[in-house]
Structures are given as structure tokens and as C-alpha cells.
Amino acid sequence: MGLDRGNRDFRMPARLHWAWHEPKRMRRLLTVEDHLLWSYSMLSVSREAMQRMQGGETNPFPGGRTKAANILMSKYQDGRKNITSLDRDDALAQNGSHVCAHFGCIAPRYHMDHLIPRSRLSGDYIPLNQVRSCPRCNTSRGNGDLMGWHRSNATFPSLGILRRYLKLCYFYAQRNDCLQEPVDEAVASGLPFEPRNLPRLFPPVQVLIWDYAYPA
Ligand SMILES: [Zn+2]
Secondary structure, three states: OOOOOOOOOOEOOOOOEOOOOOOOOOOOOOEHHHHHHHHHHHHHHHHHHHHHHHOOOOOOOOOOOHHHHHHHHHHHHOOOOOOOOOHHHHHHHHHOOOOOOOOOOEOOOOEEEEOOOHHHOOOOOOOOOEEEEOHHHHHHHOOOOHHHHHHHHOEOOOHHHHHHHHHHHHHHHHHOOOOOOEHHHHHHOOOOOOHHHOOOOOOOHHHOOOOOOOOO
């Protein structure tokens, strides 16, 4: 697209490139909840590692994050831990700088992009489902599944957006009583997101981006 070239107001920062692939050995994920909790657990463990390393500590999971994520996932599964509300995510988004949530692009104006596509919600309203998006990212994604879009572009979302998305998906499935459904059945019955597109493996901690609206 030559459209934005020469437009001084538009800046496209470096994206986090990630050649998506699946782990060789992996716990079996069957239900919608399994997929969501696995990604959420990997995210939490990655975030912890990121924070500790930014604080000058060594990587707390030198042998990899999988073991810690497995332990954490069990806590979510048996109710020792719960997915927290979106209040904090919302507050962070409201106070952050005005950049494209997907890659931190700077544009003269922004669109609001629905993390779970509105076109798939058949009129169902989901609070806090909108993020600021530059026109280019919004147009490129269209009505596509958020993680499907990242997969086809070989990019990885910021952890802040991924966390928000996972929570939205989790609460949606909870409200619609399909957390325990096998993922293929739930998708066939019209689940508005694709749990099998969620990341199982995450990029190395050193390259992860927490939130484009809060540059480190
Ligand atoms: Zn963008």
C-alpha cells in the first residue's frame, strides 16, 4: 500500500514477528476453556518473567515457561485462581498513549476495532471489546479472527492486548455456557472466536511487548 507513504503523520513501528508453530509435546487441550486457560497461563508466566528481567533479575524460568504454565493452569482449572475482571485493563487503556493497539502505529486518526469481531456477535454487545486501531491495521484485519490475523501475518500481539482478548473470550464463553464444550463443537455452533488460533507457544521473553501504549 503506497497510501501512507509520504504521510508524515503516519508511523509504522517495528512489529513483533513470530513464525507461529505448535509445541512438539503439549498437554491435550480439548474444551474451549482448556485453550483459553493455557494461553492465559503462558501469558501470566511470560509477564512475570518479563517484569523480573526488566527489574534486573535473571530469567526465573531458564528451562522454559511450560512447567510453570502447567502448574498455573491447574490452579485456574480447580478454582484456586480465577480470571480477574477487565477493570484494570480498561483503566490502563484509558490512560495509555493514543497509538494503534495492535502495533503502536501512529496515525492522524484512528478507528475503533472490535477484538471479537462485531460481525460475529449477531447483535450481542460486549463491553470493553473496542481498541484504538490505525486505519491500516483495521482494514487489513477486516472481520477476521484476531489471532488468525496475527498468524497469517506472522506477527504476535502485545501481551496487554492478548490478555484483554483472552478475558473477553473467557467471559463470553462463560456467559454463553460453552466453556466446557469441545472446541470443535463450540466453533461449529457459532463461537465468535477461534480458540485453536490462540498461541500455545510464546516468543522469547526478551522480545515480547507488554503494551504499545506504555513504551518501556
Ligand atoms: Zn496499526
